[in-house]
Amino acid sequence: MxxxxxxxxxxxxxxxxxxxxxxxxxxxxxxxxxxxxxxxxxxxxxxxxxxxxxxxxxxxxxxxxxxxxxxxxxxxxxxxxxxxxxxxxxxxxxxxxxxxxxxxxxxxxxxxxxxxxxxxxxxxxxxxxxxxxxxxxxxxxxxxxxxxxxxxxxxxxxxxxxxxxxxxxxxxxxxxxxxxxxxxxxxxxxxxxxxxxxxxxxxxxxxxxxxxxxxxxxxxxxxxxxxxxxxxxxxxxxxxxxxxxNLPGFATGFEAADARANWVSAADTGANGHGGVTGVGGIISTVAGPELATRAEQAHSGTTALMYSGKDTSATRSYAYMKAFSLRNLTIRPSSTLSYWIFPQSVASNSNVTGANSTCVAVDLSFTDGTNLRDSGATDQNGNRAHPQHQCAKLTRDTWNEVIVPLGAVANGKTVDTLAVAYDQAAGTGGYRGYVDDLALSDVLAANHFGSGLETGETALGFTSTADSGTSPHGGLLNVGGIIGSVTGPELATRTERAYTGTTALMYSGKDNNSTKSYAYMKAFAPGSVFVRPGTRLTYRVFPQSVSSNSNVTGGNSSCVALDLIFLDQPTGAQANLRDTAVAVDRKGVRAHPGAQCGKLTLDTWNEITVDLGSAFNGKQITLIDVGYDQAAGTGGYRGYIDDIRITDSGVAASVAASLAAS
Missing domain, CATH: 2.40.10.120 (Thrombin, subunit H)
Known part of the structure; x- marks a missing residue:
C-alpha cells in the first residue's frame, strides 16, 4: 500500500x-x-x-x-x-x-x-x-x-x-x-x-x-x-x-445532547401504514388533544423522557398514533431490534388516569412500503405482540418496563419511515399517561440522510438557475447578474467539464455588480424528510475558479461561495439558515457563511468543506439546500464547481457514546 x-x-x-x-x-x-x-x-x-x-x-x-x-x-x-x-x-x-x-x-x-x-x-x-x-x-x-x-x-x-x-x-x-x-x-x-x-x-x-x-x-x-x-x-x-x-442505529435518551424529537404532539396521520387519531382527546380540558413531548418529570436514565397522554372518549374504537421521529435513512437487517423503556402511570401517580389505560401503549414503526410494526405479528421478549392493544395490562404501572422487539423476521429489508408512540384500545374510556425513555433501533443499515455527486442514478439537481427568493431566512438575490452578457443571471446547473468524482458536478457562476452589497442564493435541492441529529454534518467539495482557468472571473470572487441550508422547526414552525449561525463553522474554524469563505478557499483546487450541524439544529428539518455567493466588497465575475454533497450522521446518541467511552 x-x-x-x-x-x-x-x-x-x-x-x-x-x-x-x-x-x-x-x-x-x-x-x-x-x-x-x-x-x-x-x-x-x-x-x-x-x-x-x-x-x-x-x-x-x-x-x-x-x-x-x-x-x-x-x-x-x-x-x-x-x-x-x-x-x-x-x-x-x-x-x-x-x-x-x-x-x-x-x-x-x-x-x-x-x-x-x-x-x-x-x-x-x-x-x-x-x-x-x-x-x-x-x-x-x-x-x-x-x-x-x-x-x-x-x-x-x-x-x-x-x-x-x-x-x-x-x-x-x-x-x-x-x-x-x-x-x-x-x-x-x-x-x-x-x-x-x-x-x-x-x-x-x-x-x-x-x-x-x-x-x-x-x-x-x-x-x-x-x-x-x-x-x-x-x-x-x-x-x-x-x-x-457501535453497530449503526438510532438511539436517544431524550437528554439535551441526544436526538431531539422531530415533532411535538403531532398525529401520525399519513396514509399507508400510519396510524392516525380516532376517539382520543386531551387528558384534561385545557389540553387540546393527545400529547407527546419531552418532560423532566420522570426518567429511566438522566433527567428527561418522552411523556405521552390522552383521554379515550370511545368504548368501541380509540387510538392515537403520535409521530416522534423521521428515520427514513434506516433499513432493517435480520438482526435488527427495537428497544425502549416505558413507565405507564396509574391513578395513584396521576389522578387523571383511568384503570390500566396507560399500559395500552407501544412504540410503532411505519415503513416506506406502506406496512407497519403493529400489524406485522412481531412480539417482544415476553411473547406479547408489539401492537399497543396487546400491551394492555401486560406492562406494570408506575414502574419502568423494558420492551425489546426483534425486527428481522417481520421487516428485514424494509426502510423505516416514521417512529411513533401509540395508544390503542378498542374497549375502555378515560385518561392515560406515561413516559418512554432510552429508545433505540440497533443493528440496522444506515444510509446518508442525503447525498449526490450529480451522476446518473444519484439525486438529480432539483432546480436550475433559480434564486431562493423567499423571505428571511431565505437568501434571495441582489446585485448579481450573468457572468457574461449572453447569460441573464447567476447560474446553477450540472456540467460535465469538471468533477471531483465521476464526470458531473454542479457549476455556479455570476457577476457581482455592486461593491458594497451583493449576493445570490440559488436553490439546488429540496431534500424532503431529512432531519438533523446530534451527529449530523454537511460535507461537500468546491472548486473556485480563478482568472487563469476562466477569463471572466475577477480576483478571488469565486471563493465567496458556500452551501447554505434552510431549516424548519416542525413544532414551532420557525425557520433558520446555516449561513447566519455563528457556531456553524468548518474544520478550519471558518464560518459557513459564503462571505466568510472569501479568500479562505484555494482557487483552481478541490476544497473539502465539513460543517457539523447537530449542535445548532438538532431535531430540525432541512427543507432546502442552496448554493450562495455573498460578498460585501468587490465586483466582477465568479465561477466554480461543487461536487459530492452529503448530509451524514454518526448514528450514535451522544449519551450512548459517552457511556461507551466511560466503560
Missing amino acids: RVHRRVRAALFTASALVLTTASTGPALAVAGGADTAEGALPFVARLDMGDSQRSCSGVLVSPQLVLTAASCFAGADGVATTGAPPLTTTVTVGRTVPSGGAGGAVSGVGQVIRHPQRDLALARLEKAVTTVAPVAIAPSAPAAGDELILAGFGRTGTEWVPNRLKSAAFTVDTVTATGLAVTPTGSGGICKGDAGGPALRRSGDAYQLVGLHWKSNQAGCLGEATGAPLVTEARVDDVQDWVRA
Whole structure:
C-alpha cells in the first residue's frame, strides 16, 4: 500500500522499531507472503486516506463497519479520536486487486470510533456492503502453537506499492491480555500498509478474526529492517460487546445532547401504514388533544423522557398514533431490534388516569412500503405482540418496563419511515399517561440522510438557475447578474467539464455588480424528510475558479461561495439558515457563511468543506439546500464547481457514546 514519503520516517521509532500511535499515521504488506486467491479472503479491506497520504488494511465485521488500527486515523497531533476521519477515507472491500479489480464495494468513511483502551478503531462506512459477508470475530483467543493466516495490502519484500492482497501463515508464540506475538512459518513479515489487517484462525470451512496487525519491526520489507521478523497482533476476541454497541442505529435518551424529537404532539396521520387519531382527546380540558413531548418529570436514565397522554372518549374504537421521529435513512437487517423503556402511570401517580389505560401503549414503526410494526405479528421478549392493544395490562404501572422487539423476521429489508408512540384500545374510556425513555433501533443499515455527486442514478439537481427568493431566512438575490452578457443571471446547473468524482458536478457562476452589497442564493435541492441529529454534518467539495482557468472571473470572487441550508422547526414552525449561525463553522474554524469563505478557499483546487450541524439544529428539518455567493466588497465575475454533497450522521446518541467511552 502506498504511504506518502513525508509520513514514513515517523512511523517506527529507531529504538523499538514498532508501530506507534503517536505518529502522523501508520502503515504496516505481508513481506514474503503469497498472492491471495481471488475470493479467498473477500472481507479484507484496504483504506486509502487523503490524496495517497496514508494507507492501511482492515477487515469487514458488519455491513457498515470495518475494524482497523486506530493509529491509521491519527490527526496532525498524532492522536486518533472518535469523530470524522482527519483525512477523507475510502474503503475498498471484496477485491483482491483493489485498483482496477472487479466486484466488491467501495465506500467513504463517515465516522471513526476509537476503542477507549486499545489501538483499534471502527470505520463506519457511508454505504452498506451487501455483496461481501463480514468475518466473524473469534469468541476466544488462540493458544500458543496455533497457526494463523495474516493478510494485508502493504509493502512486500520486493514491491514498494503492491496492488494485490497478500497473505502468509504465522504461528502464535505467546498470548497476553491485549496482544499475540506471532512468528511466520515461512518468510512472511508485516510491513507498511498492513496496519489494521487481520490475523485469522480457520474454523471449519470459515475464518474467525482473532487479531489485527499492531506492531512490527518490518524485517524483510523493501527498504526496511533485516533480521528475524518481530510481529505483534492486537487481540480482538474480547471486544465483541464494543463492536455490537457501535453497530449503526438510532438511539436517544431524550437528554439535551441526544436526538431531539422531530415533532411535538403531532398525529401520525399519513396514509399507508400510519396510524392516525380516532376517539382520543386531551387528558384534561385545557389540553387540546393527545400529547407527546419531552418532560423532566420522570426518567429511566438522566433527567428527561418522552411523556405521552390522552383521554379515550370511545368504548368501541380509540387510538392515537403520535409521530416522534423521521428515520427514513434506516433499513432493517435480520438482526435488527427495537428497544425502549416505558413507565405507564396509574391513578395513584396521576389522578387523571383511568384503570390500566396507560399500559395500552407501544412504540410503532411505519415503513416506506406502506406496512407497519403493529400489524406485522412481531412480539417482544415476553411473547406479547408489539401492537399497543396487546400491551394492555401486560406492562406494570408506575414502574419502568423494558420492551425489546426483534425486527428481522417481520421487516428485514424494509426502510423505516416514521417512529411513533401509540395508544390503542378498542374497549375502555378515560385518561392515560406515561413516559418512554432510552429508545433505540440497533443493528440496522444506515444510509446518508442525503447525498449526490450529480451522476446518473444519484439525486438529480432539483432546480436550475433559480434564486431562493423567499423571505428571511431565505437568501434571495441582489446585485448579481450573468457572468457574461449572453447569460441573464447567476447560474446553477450540472456540467460535465469538471468533477471531483465521476464526470458531473454542479457549476455556479455570476457577476457581482455592486461593491458594497451583493449576493445570490440559488436553490439546488429540496431534500424532503431529512432531519438533523446530534451527529449530523454537511460535507461537500468546491472548486473556485480563478482568472487563469476562466477569463471572466475577477480576483478571488469565486471563493465567496458556500452551501447554505434552510431549516424548519416542525413544532414551532420557525425557520433558520446555516449561513447566519455563528457556531456553524468548518474544520478550519471558518464560518459557513459564503462571505466568510472569501479568500479562505484555494482557487483552481478541490476544497473539502465539513460543517457539523447537530449542535445548532438538532431535531430540525432541512427543507432546502442552496448554493450562495455573498460578498460585501468587490465586483466582477465568479465561477466554480461543487461536487459530492452529503448530509451524514454518526448514528450514535451522544449519551450512548459517552457511556461507551466511560466503560
